[in-house]
Amino acid sequence: MVVGSFHDHYHNLTYKHVMGLRWVNHNCPQAKYVVKADDDAFINILSLQDLMYRTFGKSSSIPHNTLACNVLPEGTIPQRAGKWAVTKNDYPWNKYPPYCAGLAYLLTPHLAGQLFRAAHVPSPPA
Template structure:
């Protein structure tokens, strides 16, 4: 578990950014965002992510979970796992909960780690949905950026192919949005 590695080996880090390999991360904006976030909300232990609410525990198909494993109808609020920013306070608290022998394991890791364990650790979530380019066509984004001055974002949509990742990176090197990135953060429970 990455959280254990961070707790054991990197106790002085401020954040852990968990990203899937098919997801574009706007690293210059991420650095700027984390600096601004730290200045304004440095003591927050909230997970920063695209939140999933009222997601049903599926009883058949690929994501099947038995009633014995997870009896509730819906998962607790959790993070879509393709991009999550964990503050160190959250990492420590979630890891501690994972070591509790009374916590029942759930194989759906996003719901388990950022939902069940985070809930037991009393860690809240802050949505970064407005800082994500989910389901946006990359070409349309670039056209709109040129016309409207762009919108700041941290993470591009998932499932991008290598060509789209390269195209987006090349574009962003020359096109920097002028907006304050924190203005797009959905501030709840900070």
């Protein structure tokens, strides 16, 4: 468990993910891959190992920029009201591009480092 110094709230999920990416980047650079999962997700480790073997074969090396997740399709419409609301300020577009669902995902430490560094680049104006 990685613990940060900010209010644990749904609207702070980005901070939580970036903090996790930082932790992986600093503490697990030699791992083959890492898995991020919500506390209510169930990960069958044996099935995951089997999937990795079927995907990458006997090779112990996984491509450096690997990200495995449940991809939600392009065109998903942001919810503008309710618990998971995304404001126009936060996301001004009417549809999302394809994106990873947040319940669980697998990535390489190399990619975690790249994403951590990218998180500190200012966004262009909408």
